[in-house]
Amino acid sequence: MAELLTSAQMRAIEQAEIESGTVTGLQLMERAGRGAVAAAIGKWPEFAQGSHRALVLCGPGNNGGDGFVIARRLVDRGWNVDLFLYGVAAKLPPDARVNHDLWAKRGAVRAFDLAALCDCDRPDLFVDAVFGTGLTRPLPSDLATALEVGMMSNWTRGHGIKRLAADCPSGLNLDTGMVPASESDAVPRVTSADLTVAFHSLKAGHRLGLGPTLCGEVQVVDIGLTGPDASERAMIGTPPDADRARLVAPEFAHGSLPLRIWPGAMIAKLRGQGHKYDYGHAMVCAGGPGRGGAARMAARTALRSGAGLVTMLCPPEALQENASHLDAIMLRACATAETFRQILDDRVSALCLGPGLGVGSATRDLVSVALAHRPGDRGWRDPAVVLDADALTSFENDPDALFAQTHARTVLTPHEGEFARLFPDLAQSERANLSKIDVVRQAADQAGCIVLLKGEDTVIARPGGGASVHSASGERAVPWLATAGAGDVLAGLIAGLAAPETAPDLYCVTEAAVWLHCEAARQFGPGLIAEDLPEMLPKVFATLAR
Ligand SMILES: NC(=O)C1=CN([C@@H]2O[C@H](COP(=O)(O)OP(=O)(O)OC[C@H]3O[C@@H](n4cnc5c(N)ncnc54)[C@H](OP(=O)(O)O)[C@@H]3O)[C@@H](O)[C@H]2O)[C@@H](O)CC1
Ligand SMILES: Nc1ncnc2c1ncn2[C@@H]1O[C@H](COP(=O)(O)OP(=O)(O)O)[C@@H](O)[C@H]1O
Ligand SMILES: [K+]
DSSP states (O other), X not given: OOEEEOHHHHHHHHHHHHHHTSOOHHHHHHHHHHHHHHHHHHHOGGGSSSOOEEEEEEXXXXXXXXXXHHHHHHHHTTOEEEEEESSOGGGSXXXXXXXXXXXXXXXXXXXXXXXXXXXXXXXXXXXXXXXXXXXXXXXXXXXXHHHSGGGGGGSTTGGGOEEEEESSOTTOOTTTSOOOOOTTOSSOOOOOOSEEEEESSEEHHHHSTTHHHHHOEEEEEOOSOOOSOOTTTTOTTOOOOTTOEEEOSSEETTEEOOTTTTTGGGOGXXXXXXXXXXXXXXXXXXXXXXXXXXXXXXXXXXXXXXXXXXXXXXXXXXXHHHHTTOXXXXXXXXXXXXXXXXXXXXXXXXXXXXXXXXXXXXXHHXXXXXXXXXXXXXXXXXXXXXXXXXXXXXXTTOHHHHHTTXXXXXXXXXXXXXXXXXXXXXXXXXXXXXXXXHHHHHHHHHHTSEEEEOSSEEEEEOTTXXXXXXXXXXXXXXXXXXXXXXXXXXXXXXXXXXXXXXXXXXXXHHHHHHHHHHHHHHHHOTTOOTTHHHHHHHHHHHHHHO
């Protein structure tokens, strides 16, 4: 799985490589600029031949240095280039200064000026090389105006101008995926690109928050940095290292993995042989009459995704309702937490509690029984315990009581609302400049278990710092997954994948579940309702088997 670096990690990798003497900063900058031009021509083949016009906006740091290289290489190809510098040449860092001087032999360096910029002939390509990983504060207002998409209407047929961003659209924070709004702007201005070239590796901000929308297509350009060997971190079945984050996707470094390897390796029933009990027994707890739908969807998904058998437990008064809806799923009455304790045997390998369970002390008691069931002491594997929805909300007034019971085989799957109830200090309104990755890391440390925070960008973290991001954006955008019950299905999917005896590490199972959940929605398409998700899984699995 591809790594998602922070700006600081990227700087450290560059620095280490430069200090080792294998490469110079200038070489890296040349490769970055060359790679950006090649990527633009690859995306827009009409740029390969003939003379075109570019407007290049350079910044005061090394991102600006990339801009000078891009400008020079475009002129080498016969382009006309207008170039503006936001900053002062004398203050450019050394490598950017060298490239400034090289460019100055070929064309003019004009000081940034909005009116002069608008006066330029219509460009075919607009190059944003103002800020990259070094953004430290909101954009100044005049610069924000120059970078705004609306700026293109300054020219006739302005919407046809292609926008290329070096490392990121300037103003995007590459650690958080957020755009800090300046004091003069109530909301951040939109500075999206059609193509963003990310140097060496994706950064977290390319895949979090506004990143996917603002960056457009993102291409990673290899600039010859080896960096620390990511292969181990990306190994199937191996959770990520502390302080590292990775993208949940069937990619390995810069290439794609065959789907049968990932996420296929997470699905026990794609291969192998065995008795139904070898595939584990998942249990789902349901609430009272009229509220069983959510738990039934979780149970059905658990059965579809690999558990050998699934039992649903419900209060006696809900038996009739549930029985009329269930066939392959077994059903048992369970009136109290004590009954639940007696029902749990060593072969129960996954538990899912929360969907439709009801908020209150009865649910807290069931959760306590689930978390206390530790057949690991008797040589069995402790069951995976997936806690969602009401199982989380029931601990709103005393989250620490929950965190005192969770263990390494527990996954909490809150949406933002549930997350705010358990981690009020980390709620969206309190996050300030923290990235969603760091927020979920802190939550996992507090909770002492795996935490998955849902959304278009879903973040998973485990205690100690390893984290993953799944981005339902671009080709994987599934806005129709925002439908009632989709979260219940995800909880069941994690339980079902975790149930088999041979199931890999729970963290990796959780990553795979999020990817498969999105994939089922993607293959189904618009019009999806939550019940469709488990029914799509066989089709998704068939594509993984090849
Ligand atoms: N190093 C290498 O070898 C390679 C680096 N590469 C490239 O370098 C990029 C990183 O370069 P970088 O570290 O110089 O940061 P960069 O994004 O140019 O900005 C820093 C400047 O902006 C300023 N500034 C920040 N925010 C501001 C604001 N809102 N408004 C106004 N000013 C603001 C900030 O000022 P300061 O905060 O210091 O006052 C400083 O002057 C990276 O993304 C990649 O493109 C590639 O070529 C590969 C090789
Ligand atoms: N716009 C979106 N794009 C992709 N996935 C989404 C989007 N909105 C919601 N989801 C996903 O759908 C699921 C919704 O879960 P949740 O909020 O718990 O809903 P419910 O409680 O109705 O089941 C989560 O897995 C979430 O990540
Ligand atoms: K940029």
